[in-house]
Amino acid sequence: MSTYAQKKGFGATLWDFLTTVDHKKIAILYLIAGGFFFILGGLEALFIRIQLAVPNNDFVSAGFYNEILTMHGTTMIFLAAMPLVFAFMNAVMPLQIGARDVAFPFLNSLGFWLFFFGGVFLNLSWFLGGAPDAGWTSYASLSLASETHGIDFYALGLQISGAGTLIGGINFLVTIVNMRAPGMTYMRMPMFTWATFVTSALILFAFPPLTVGLFLLIFDRMFGANFFDVSMGGNTVIWEHLFWIFGHPEVYILILPAFGIFSEIFAIFSRKRLFGYSSMVFATVLIGFLGFMVWAHHMFTTGLGPIANAIFAVATMAIAVPTGIKIFNWLFTMWGGSIKFTTPMLWAVAFIPSFVAGGVTGVMLASAAADYQYHDSYFVVAHFHYVIVGGVVFALFAGAHLYWPKMFGTMLNETLGKITFWLFLIGFHLTFFIQHFLGLMGMPRRIFTFLPGQGLETGNLISSIGAIFMAVAVIVLLINVIMTSVKNEKVGNDPWGDGRTLEWAIASPPPFYNFKQLPLVRGLDAYWLEKMEGKKGMTPAEPLGDIHMPNNSFIPFVISFGLFIAAFGAMYRADYAWGLPVLILGMAVTLGSMFVRSIKDDHGFHIHKEDLMEDDNDKGVKA
């Protein structure tokens, strides 16, 4: 409740982060946790590439390779890409719509801690008998046969973190609908906010099928149910459907925010309004809509029949249309702009050809008949790495550089940023371009080694060398982060000089109440508009008054921790006598803390007008 600038001890800072409900601090938590899991997933990727660097390699055993491969995919999608996307959504979206906070600060914190404990639970499998080993898709015919507790860790861990994601999605939706600043109509919302909105809607509808699928898997593996057991009347294809009904929208959940970040970058560094804003909005919504009708293109070879395959193939190809609209709009945004090649802009420019390459192979794969040839080969591996790394990861790097000053108040070093960019770009294409051809030559995906003399050696070696470049790039980024944090040179509101949207109109990092007075939004690119009219900042939409803020709370941590305990109980229930009591204890902790939350009134507190004016004077001295 004191002003944010005060110095605090380590314990107090830790406690502050454990209990915070401030979206900007939760963003930092997501960034740190997501970054940690990104490095973990990256290490797993490196092990994969070391194992495949030469034929007949025995760097890891076949069983261990399965675990590494499964955990690489699962970690990167659920524990790295999603939370990092959430980090930027939390950090930026409320600022972009001119809100003081999100709609449900408490739930925001709960969402983070659920994700965190789910991720920790999943990764504890490494130390407790073995990680999941049925691939990130965990097809039931494989996952029911897996003998270790790995799959249980997968199902329970994802269930917990998935609940957190769903909560986060609802929170963003309500924030955008209810908490926009005066004048911020839907068609004046920045593209990243639109992307957040559509992504959150996708989360709302895509995560329940995953929840159900995971429950069925949990029931089958731990409670004797027979959903996927063919001998008891079950059907393993049900899992495939449930997984992909979730899984396909999931890739749009990742890519749409990436599109949003790039839309911001293209406009900022071309110093030009985003070309075709309304068609961009339309394309985003259309991609979200179509995303639910294409899931079976992952299952063309399952034997759904020619009619189903044809329908899903056509629907899939249709998605290329809105995506194409976006690509052209970005190109036209740059056209005639006065472009500044900063680090974020480099990522954005490199994203276009990389992502288009992934899109083209996507259309190839969408053709059901041809897919019989490509299916489960390295061609598919190359395809989805081109869209996910070339799209999402590029956007995460770009976003990290772009929003770093807004989140931490200091700029990342541009030279090191550019080194990171070039190393990663070269490494990325080295690693994955050649994999298209490895796939076409017949190398199956998920294979743990290959024989010499089949023409696969050179390609795999090149691919592994590329991985080293990417690893070095990430190390340079880490050095960059440490260096700039130590130096900690403070920057002003608009460090890039060309900020267009509301987040650049307030201090970096913003005060915990964001806007002293809610801004009046007079058009798209609200801050740019004011700057062009020669004004220093936004016109306030309200007189200076008391601001209502939520209280911090430790309860989200406890609720999530309860589920973490309960998951151990559920998993070991059949093996040990203490399993059931632990399950009940964990649920009691969770439900009990929910009960406490429910009966304890939490009205929040007010920041008084006088304190706000004092804050103003502090700033005056600094500036």
Place this chain on the structure above:
Amino acid sequence: MQAEEKFTYETWPAAPEKATLEAKNKFLGFWFFLGGETVLFATLFATYLALKDKVPNAEAALAKDIFEIPLAFAATMLLLTSSLTSVYAMYHMKNFNFKKMQMWLGLTVLLGALFLALEIYEFNHYVHKFEHTFTSSAFGSAFYTLVGFHGGHVAFGLAWIITLMVRNSKRGLNLYNAPKFYVASLYWHFIDVVWVFIFTVVYLMGMVG
């Protein structure tokens, strides 16, 4: 503080469930959550339909063997009526009549509890008479999961409404707790919506064969 402000019948707003920003957020967020729940139950229905009557051998019980009209009808009437009583409760909430609201909510809880008791009896009946269990067949797993998820929602709803009633019994209505009551009643209606499809798709269509 606005949310704790004391009201009278005259000053009570027309839409207390949406009178403050917190209330508006709660209202909208809960509706969005129900949108997600719709998908959740639809997925469970889909799974049930795919696995209906899928059993390991010819002796295992099928849907047309186990379901009976009287039980399903009684459960349906209980839950439908509880939906009406919670509508009455919200009617009195909007008229700032706390006592009557509590009374109707109490009735809702009673009906819900009876429904739950009937469901427990029913499951017990299937297990002992037909050896139709959670683990006996894929059909059994799908049936108990779908109906059990609904039953779990009923149980959670009961605990929620009781908590709200007890917590606020002394202090009456204000703008802090009115949205909570409203949202809990939305949840209760949603449970009823799901049940309408359960009795139609599971029980009635099961009896048709």
Place this chain on the structure above:
Amino acid sequence: MANQQPSSGNPRVDIEYRRKKSAEEMRYQIVSFTLMIFLTIVAFVAVGYEGFSGWFTVPFILLLAVIQVIFQLYYFMHMSHKGHEAPALFLYSGVAVGAITILAFTTIIWW
């Protein structure tokens, strides 16, 4: 506080109108409840009656269920009131996603 609407101070004249309005709404709700009970009974009778074939009964009771749910949503859950545009959009999107799922599970899972 500027972002919160005033919560009190409704003029006295509104009270009578409001009372009338909510009494009227209550009447609608009782009518819809009666109809719902009626539809339920019809559905149970249709299934209990031996004379209908499944090809008639199943679509018929599904239709009754849909009608009943519309009553629930629009009268009991007040979706007929204004201010329910966003809830309706998201509820129906959920229904659409759910419907596609059910369609797929009843048509292309055939093993």
